[in-house]
Amino acid sequence: MNTATANINSLTDKPFHYCPGCTHGIAHRLVAEALDEMDLRGKAIGIASVGCSVFAYEYFNCDMQQAAHGRAPAVATGIKRVLPDRFVFTYQGDGDLASIGTSEVVHAANRGENITVVFINNAVYGMTGGQMAPTTLLGQNTTTTPMGRDRLVHGYPLPLSEMLAALPGVGYLARVSLHSPARVRQAKVAMSKAFSCQIQRKGFSLVEILSTCPTNWGLDPVSALRFVEDKMTKQFPLQVFKDFDQEVNE
């Protein structure tokens, strides 16, 4: 079929298994487009994490390793250290990266590993059926916060990128969103920047992408985009935290 996939070398033809309207698919496309545009497919090794995107290894048309829950940055470190001239990226959800994988991402960032992390923040554990994520908003209902997230009991939404911004090993760090075509374009720019950071060996790069989970939010896909725009961007302001070739004013 002559739709977009045909033009993207870095994606296989396999249809995504994601729920209707889940923006994981958009994020996949952005990664693949950036790989294509920067001609990285042949030297790329991607790390799929554990979450709804676990099958990423079936979608990205490059060498892939599937990593244990939360450990993708460690796996990426292992690869990059032995193949420093290859392009290594991870694709991780907020449960994977900001909960169980906190140590791994913090230390990979702090070591300044030349890897790129694509961080999908959808404020929930998608794959396991909608439990609280560290990024779940205050008041948000999940199966493990049935009365809504309460800061006194469950703590605050974790500002992971703000935390990583404190680390000198980080070369590029930005938070983007996918809730409108304009934001998708912006996200694409961030992705390319992050990839360049790695290629220029400027240290660790991470793009946090605000993404939807219509299924577990109990919203239709279009309302889910509005939720991102209205609620998530308030808690997680879109921002370039670090840019290896620019001064950033916080």
Add this chain to the structure above:
Amino acid sequence: MNTATANINSLTDKPFHYCPGCTHGIAHRLVAEALDEMDLRGKAIGIASVGCSVFAYEYFNCDMQQAAHGRAPAVATGIKRVLPDRFVFTYQGDGDLASIGTSEVVHAANRGENITVVFINNAVYGMTGGQMAPTTLLGQNTTTTPMGRDRLVHGYPLPLSEMLAALPGVGYLARVSLHSPARVRQAKVAMSKAFSCQIQRKGFSLVEILSTCPTNWGLDPVSALRFVEDKMTKQFPLQVFKDFDQEVNE
């Protein structure tokens, strides 16, 4: 013998096993004095971590649990959640807290657990014989950085407190040092503040203490104090990052 121990209820009589001049001992005393002064011994539960201070359970004269390497904040969380009116503190080294235990401390802080963490930053793994810690200074020799820590290979000294400062669950956060009597007094004030934070249920509190490891630094104890003053405080500036009852200008 009528030396200081006799006056400190919250310490047992057992002599410390630390190397001569190791400031772990001073830190112990500060914790114990604060427990005494705030009359917390009877309702305190301390968590000893894995590091040179592993035997803390033999020194603090209160109920103690010994935790697995890095997990003290999780253990403390377990206790505090079931005994919210008790006083719960952990005592952890920089390997324990800032390396293997990164996730646990970040998430305890982010949940705003009402616990107090005493964080001994001596820029090295003391107990295991002097390997690199996340906090090891650039250029510092350790058994695993025999040519000195190199930012390109080993990453940067991890600014853990700076990172935690980004988390809204944190009520009190300060970095102090033990390299002079004046600094020891200041450290004592921070300790009391942190304890008050917990008692007033203002959230997570942490005191990072710059401490010496003469043995693994290859310095005599007095020179080790100078190293803290001259080198460590440059990399790790002494600072109150967060104070639950004051505005803090960063």
Add this chain to the structure above:
Amino acid sequence: MVYRININEERCKGCKLCISVCPRNVLDLGSSVNDKGYSFVTAANSKQCIGCRACVLMCPDLAIDVLPKATRA
């Protein structure tokens, strides 16, 4: 310009993201379902299309593409 709107009916999941961002109401959900049981999008008003590709950008399933029609054909 005239645009051809290609829809991959088997990939489309009927999520309507494309519909929601189309400035010209070009797209609509059809009434039939594909093999996966999803209703899929059709270009109900393809003439109105201005080729802005908003739909393409927002489609999570690479189910839609918009191409300029060879005007001479």
Add this chain to the structure above:
Amino acid sequence: MVYRININEERCKGCKLCISVCPRNVLDLGSSVNDKGYSFVTAANSKQCIGCRACVLMCPDLAIDVLPKATRA
């Protein structure tokens, strides 16, 4: 004021931190060793002591204490 300097010889490890901070050179390392094999501190110049307690603050081993001598005693 006159001060009594108590030294717990068995706890002392001879680290000299107290010596290094004493503003009056009151303290010094003795020549004998304790059961653990450490030389320990002695109050060589106890008369000079001003009771500032710097030594007490810096002693990692609670091996030293400084108390005002009951002046009348």
Add this chain to the structure above:
Amino acid sequence: MEHSLIIAGFGGQGVLFTGRVIAEAALLVGRNVTWYPSYGPEQRGGTCNCSVVISDTVIGSPVIDTPDSLLILNRPSWDKFTPMLPEGGCVISNCNLVTDARSLLRGNEVALPASDLAAAAGDRRVANMVLLGAFSALQSWLSPDHIAASLKRLISPRHRELLDIDLKCVEAGRKFMLQQREAVRHD
């Protein structure tokens, strides 16, 4: 007496719920029962099924290798499960959705236009309850009253309107089946 039943279709067609209704009804009439859902990375589309075993005695396997009955709501499920049907087994399917299905080698086949019947009863999507009604017509122990009681247990009073439609659909399926039987008898 033991009866084993597999219900299968797409996610979202009420497959698991249908099984629950039958299981609760079985409990109401004092029988042993097991209900076992297929569970996958559920959040993804795809097919869905559940196995219900009803018995007078202790139930061994809740996993069914030779189902006495099948309720089939889509074509992939037809392909997957009908080969398991033993001699004498019965498959009830929604012929509005299960089209072009090759016919069975053994067992009895009932195809009813469950979506159409559901639409007539108020909501096209409730075809699952139509199949349940049809199934109940073949199970002497499963009376409309028990189904109603079971549904009331499972649907919160806040969703009264759902209950009404469900009951109507059950009735439509039951009636259709009884009429068919009647027809067969008069052939």
Add this chain to the structure above:
Amino acid sequence: MEHSLIIAGFGGQGVLFTGRVIAEAALLVGRNVTWYPSYGPEQRGGTCNCSVVISDTVIGSPVIDTPDSLLILNRPSWDKFTPMLPEGGCVISNCNLVTDARSLLRGNEVALPASDLAAAAGDRRVANMVLLGAFSALQSWLSPDHIAASLKRLISPRHRELLDIDLKCVEAGRKFMLQQREAVRHD
């Protein structure tokens, strides 16, 4: 022929090093050898020991239950190890540090003022080498040359001055022992 030896004292007294010197020397003369240190949370003070087994054949246990020889550098080690000494075993101790020790039930005892001898040779802290010298006087295979060669292997040329003192202390211990023997013989 197998010879087993435990060297024990405080951390910092060169206990492990002394064992290394003997082990390397054994290697130089073509014998099998195992060296096994006590290892604790090393960074803490306290006692320290190592076991050295030298043999003409394959060595089984590197852990010694009945040491042929003991070199003892402090009192706690005396208390801990001398009870293990078998009939005919030999303990060599530094009587400058091992004081008030109760005497042995069996085995031979050699007490020498190793610290004093070391002080005389240049550094009071090198008592370990004095004991080593004394030990070598009792071991025909362990010649001064081999000890010197072993020490040269272990001490980097940058620390030439250490080597000299070590050698002097070894010599002092050896001489002391030979004289004692002489004395005994002439008793």
Add this chain to the structure above:
Amino acid sequence: MPKFGLMKGNEAIAEAALRAGCRAYFGYPITPQNEIPSYMAANMGLHGGAFVQAESEVAAINMVYGAAGAGVRTMTSSSSPGISLKQEGLSYIACAEVPCVIVNMMRSGPGLGGILPAQGDYFQATKGGGHGDYRLMVLAPSTVQEAVDLTYTSFALADKYRNPVMILGDGLLGQMMEPVTLPEPISDLPSKPWATTGCQGGTPRIINSLYIEADAMETRLHHLYRKYSQMQREEVRFELYQTQDAEVLITAYGSTARIAKTAVDRARSNGIPVGLFRPITLYPFPTEQLHGICTHVERVLCVEMSMGQMVEDVRLAVNGACPVQFFGRAGGAVPSPSEITAQIESMWAEVNAQKEVNR
């Protein structure tokens, strides 16, 4: 207020725990046991207990250590990969003698594997997947009712032995619904003078697993192993089904055992003298009891949803008394009654052929 109704295995376990006085739950989501944390999230608060979704399984087990060390009946649950992450913590808990309950609803492995039912964690559960010499008590329910009963009891057993107790189920048991009768909520709990609750006037208490001296550690180990022997004497549980005259004996546990029961019934209806030996406590394993039965049995067939794990304990028990064979499905495949029946039939044929030879 015993309660009767249809419940999912996972939810039934959670409710049984609450009724057993469990007042602290720490866990991390993983399929197929997510109903346990959800249930706890919704209900623990009503009982004034603590529910925390931990940042990881590692954190969860260490929270358990803390809360249980503070004297509260505490539980965690997970499934295979998550349980692997708890191994260090479990080893600590066992050594420090902290009573608690761990639920493992096994899924297929190794690795990320799959989420379907499996029994591939038998070794890990019974031999100690963590380091050092220690044992969990391991209970393997085969019905939802038994899951309720064993969960309820597990807290008392944990307290009795000051030892972690594992409920070893699988996705099938966790996901299926069955009618259950729930026990009365427990009213009085044992006192725990060893717990770290703040020493007030008294002597400080220490919960610890560090014994730096070999003697002390060895003493600790002998103490632990005395407890394990006591378990072996007092806590062994198993079920016999049609074993009276059995010449062929199936051994199976958990979900597999109930499927095997159906197979036994079918084979019996074909006249084959087959029975089922179902260990309920996997540790302590009913070694003597199984050995006893094997005196009048010709062949043993161990059926598992694994590549063969319990079969080693079966072999150790049988100790050469008769041949032990193995039949397993793995990777999420569940053996069907007919597959097992077929195995029984072929074994029975072998037995008869053997008899023929001996005649």
Add this chain to the structure above:
Amino acid sequence: MPKFGLMKGNEAIAEAALRAGCRAYFGYPITPQNEIPSYMAANMGLHGGAFVQAESEVAAINMVYGAAGAGVRTMTSSSSPGISLKQEGLSYIACAEVPCVIVNMMRSGPGLGGILPAQGDYFQATKGGGHGDYRLMVLAPSTVQEAVDLTYTSFALADKYRNPVMILGDGLLGQMMEPVTLPEPISDLPSKPWATTGCQGGTPRIINSLYIEADAMETRLHHLYRKYSQMQREEVRFELYQTQDAEVLITAYGSTARIAKTAVDRARSNGIPVGLFRPITLYPFPTEQLHGICTHVERVLCVEMSMGQMVEDVRLAVNGACPVQFFGRAGGAVPSPSEITAQIESMWAEVNAQKEVNR
């Protein structure tokens, strides 16, 4: 350039790994194996390899997965508690068929335990401490020379089977020095077309352990188990010492075996016909070989620095052919030759008493 000299077990292992072409090491400090990371830190760079002190054992094993998946000979090392933390990772690595070498220099456990030598991780190593059905190949050296030889070989074995190989030693072996001859550095390494090195023009490669369908996972498991059978056929290693005419047989591995050897010598010098069976591969275990010997043996004594773990594999091998007894020291205590000799003597007395009865 074979090199001869006195080396610590830990350093010898590190050097042997480098000579075997190991070009990536990831580890986290823990006593008693700290000399391995130190050695690697100092020397890996000279060979152009990668050394990373990971933030934890969990991170380390996942770095291993990455680097070894990228085709490089890779190693990690740790000791008991640290190995427990690697269990999830090991299970992944085994399933995804990533060849690598893991060194466990065991210390006493459970829990934080102590740092002295022990053999309490036998079960964990050989039965799979992680979840699911998988096995590590486990090699147990008993001398420093053997540690060198087995480490050197382990990389080739890992590549041959695309399976993780564990070197199972203990603090004694790691800390002791012995003369060793080091092998030549390896020159040619096997090619690894499956490795993820960037697919360039070719078909992308996937390293994965997820098989969501039961069929696919079961197929994977059968594939793994075929490899394990092949290991059983081709890789079993063991040493016989004085077994020719032995009526009493000691089984022991690693450090314990060398101590047992001294005991055997002493007992032999007292005229007792005793021998030693020393498994070198703990998995695959020399089951058949041991069973074979037991035909002419009266009694087996398994000696371990544990509360009894390998003894189960010994019993499974002996399968009732003769009585199997156990003698263990644990918690960091090392059995002395005289203790073992005493055990041998009392067993020999039993054997003679038995003979008396039978006469």
